[in-house]
Amino acid sequence: MQPEITAGADDVVTEQRPAEEPAAAQQAPEQATYAEVVPEAEETVSRVEYDLVKAERDQLMDRLARLQAEFDNARKRAEREKVEFRDIATGNVVDQFLPVVDNFQLALGSTGDVEQLRSGVSLIVKQMEEVLQKLNVSPIPAFGEPFDPRVHEALGSLDRDDIPDQHVAEEIRRGYRLRDRLLRPALVRVAHNSKQVNE
Secondary structure, eight states: OOOEEEEOTTOOEEEEOOOOOOHHHHHSOOOOOHHHHSOSOOOOOOHHHHHHHHHHHHHHHHHHHHHHHHHHHHHHHHHHHHHHHHHHHHHHHHHHHHHHHHHHHHHHTOOOOHHHHHHHHHHHHHHHHHHHHHTTEEEOOOTTSBOOTTTEEEEEEEEOSSSOTTBEEEEEEOOEEETTEEEEOEEEEEEEOHHHHHO
């Protein structure tokens, strides 16, 4: 902006400068006002559209509440059915073992000699093995078999020259599997054959 030059009566030329702006105004950048950023004319929603959106929202909320209730009911029903199924399966197994228990009670009330009692217990054990077989439970072979840590649990070793080294020399507790799943390993003692080791 060019300064204005005026001539006075004595022809003294003076230079008029514009009034100085405050320092704060010179340093602060121009800021846009709210009216410049947001258009003044905003789109309005009619009452009919508002009612439609509100009704749709209410329907969705109701549907969500119903789905949640159905999910909770299905979860409770599944838990109840699982308990009932377990009870039925347990009942079927117990039902097959009840005759075995009856025979044990008869053996306890027997007045026969030791040999008769031994014979009776042997028959009961055979009956129990038949029940286990029906349930697809089979014993794990142990004595004389090669030691297998997957199905045998070693409690120690025995010096035996008549059994191959690292074979089962004694079965302490029989192991069982249900089909292909291990129920419990067989507790065994493993043979240590010094003759084979030295050879």
